[in-house]
Amino acid sequence: MSSKVCKNCGGSDIDVDHARGDAVCMTCGSVLEDNIIVSEVEFVETGGGASSAVGQFIAADGVNPSFGDNHFSGMGRESRAQTLQKARHNINTLGHQLQMNKHCLDTALNFYKMALMKNLTRGRKNCHVVAACLYLVCRTEGTPHMLLDLSDIVQVNVYVLGRTFLVLSRELCINAPAIDPCLYIPRFSQLLEFGEKNHDVSMTAMRLVQRMKRDWMHTGRRPSGLCGAALLVAAHMHDFRRTVKEVVSVVKVGETTLRKRLTEFDATPSSQLTVEEFMKMDLDEECDPPCFTSGLRKIKYNQLEIELKKRMTDVEEEILGYQDEIDAEIESCRPKLRGVYAAYAREGTEDDDDVSTAAGGEELDDEDVLQAVAKHFGKDLGELTLEALMKLEQRKPGQEEEVEEEEEELEGDVLKRKAPSLLSILGPMPTAASLRLPEDKNQSISMNISFYVACSDARDSWLQYLLSDQEIQVKTALWMAENADYLKEQKGRMHLPPSSPPRPSAPWTMSSEGFYTGTVLLSEKEARI
Known part of the structure; x- marks a missing residue:
């Protein structure tokens, strides 16, 4: 019998069976208890003399019971419970190194449980997720900890932790507020060792940071950069000579970033105030963001x-x-062409523009020059020979009668005396062998051209003065026509007495450029003149 009372009928006749673990009212037959689980821990002695707990153990936050003693803690527990146990241990370890309180550690564990429920831990290392959860707590609770501190402890790249933090905050729908740079001022000022004036320097730096925030310098900027610039200015305001490198080594930013923050602050009106004015008064006006300016x-x-x-x-x-x-x-102002070339240029062209072009020194085509010469003398191109040019050139206006008489005399002399021809007067023409040139004229011209091309750039202008074969023939014919009188005089000197000095057989030679050179024998009267 038991002292228990039935709830249905109020009877006290209750049968308790400890083997089955149930209690039944004998009056109404209702089952009062079933599968009784006791909260007491019982121990029994084993054969070896050791004691062991009897029954199953269920933790307060556990789901399934564990068997036996605690020698094999992993037996009987599911993998999720083991994962949470490891996460709790890692969170506590990192939190104690960062000197975080228990409230922050519990919040970080709750964030980890939420990430585990949404399967955000798959494909990511456990240390990365734990560090991201702790930094998420630092952002929401406003503790003076940076992601770089967690990166130094975990020995993981800060950008890897940053990506994990962004994924957690986005998937868990947690709005991480921006960190106030003033939170880092006491920490950094303590590391810079300002001594007794540590509080004064910190307050001045906080005032500078607040002024920077009013001027929209904190938006899109790392808070450590603003803190470094504010601490550097505050240190100089209190006569502490802290260099840029010392501040950079504490706030963990680059020198370029720190100098850029100082440059941005220098562009604000507050930078033009004195120390006393800055500490006593606040300007109402706000500057535009640096990115906007x-x-x-x-x-x-x-x-x-x-x-x-x-x-x-x-x-x-x-x-x-x-x-x-x-x-x-x-x-x-350029001098125009004269003589026969000017006549050829005027007759060969009809427009004044072409005349000015020819006077400007542009070279005419060889075929055009020959046609112009033939047209000038009223002959075909095939009839243009050396002797024909000489005769045609002599027939100038006003001198036709004189020329005809001279021609008749010359023809009579030729018939009577059988004087030598013009070629015999000039003597043998220079050959390629005498001038030490190749027999092939084209080869000679190509050699000359190749020689001038090999010269310096200053000699490149000489190439335009080289004459082709047709130009040499035309120039030779024109020269013979212009110097017909002189040739006649030389022809008359052929019949001088033997006492006169002998005339060289070939006084004229033609150079490779197409010019005739030689010596002229003068009489005594001409020499006196």
Whole structure:
């Protein structure tokens, strides 16, 4: 019998069976207890003399019971429980190194459980997820800890931890607020060792950070960079000579970043105040964000560049106009062609532009020159020979009668005396062998050209003075026609007495450029003149 009372009928006749673990009312037959689980821990002695717990053990936060003693802690537990146990141990270890309180550690464990429920731990290392959960707590609770501190402890790249933190905050829908740079001021000032003035320097640095926040310098900036710039300025305001390298080694930013923050603060009106004015008064006006002012500056620079390009274009056009005028003036002042070449140029062209082009020194085509010469003398191109040019050149206006008489006399002399021809007067023409040139004229010209091409750039202008075969023939014919009188005089000297000095058989030689050179024998009267 038991002292228990039935809840249904109020009877006290209750049968308790400890083997089955149930209690039944004998009056109404209702089952009062079933599968009784006791909270007491019982121990029994084993055969070896050791004691062991009897029954199953279920933890307060556990799901399934564990069997036996605690020698094999992993037996009987599911993998999720083991994962949570390891995560709790890692979170406590990192939290104690960062000197975080128990509330922050419990919050970090709850974040880890949420990530585990959404399977955010798959494919990621456990240390990365634990560090990201702790940093998430630091952001939500506002503790003065940086992600770089966790990176130093875990020995993982800070960007890897940053990616994991962003994934957790996005998937768990946790809005991590921006960190106030003022949280890091006491920590960094303590590391810079300001001594008794540590509090004063910290307060001044906080005031500088607040001024920077009003001027929109903290948006999109790392808080450590603002803290470093504020501490450097505050240290100089309190006569502490802290260098940029010392501040950089504490706040963990680059020198370029720190100098850029100082440059941005220098552009604000607050930087123009004295120390006393800055500590006593606050300016009401706010500056535009540095990114906005830099964008306006870039737009202004682009506009100035476009305007400068337009002005440069106008100046270039003006210079080109002046250059055209100068070229035209030089063209008008350039000496024009004279003699036979000018006549050929006038008769060979009908437009004044072509005449000015020929006078400007442009070379005419060889075939055009020959046709112009033939047209000038009224002959075909095939009839243009050396003797024909000589005869045609002598028939100038006003001298036709004299020329005809001279021709008749010359013809009579030729018939009577059988005087030598013009070629015999000039003697044998120079050959390629006498001039030490190749027999092939084309080869000679190509050798000359190759020689001049091999020379320096200063000698490249000489190539335009080299004459082709046709130009040499035309120039030879023109020279013979112009110097017909002199040739006649030389022809008369052939019949001088023997006492006169002998005339060289071939006084004239032709150079490779197409010019005739030689010596002229003068009489005593001519020499006196």
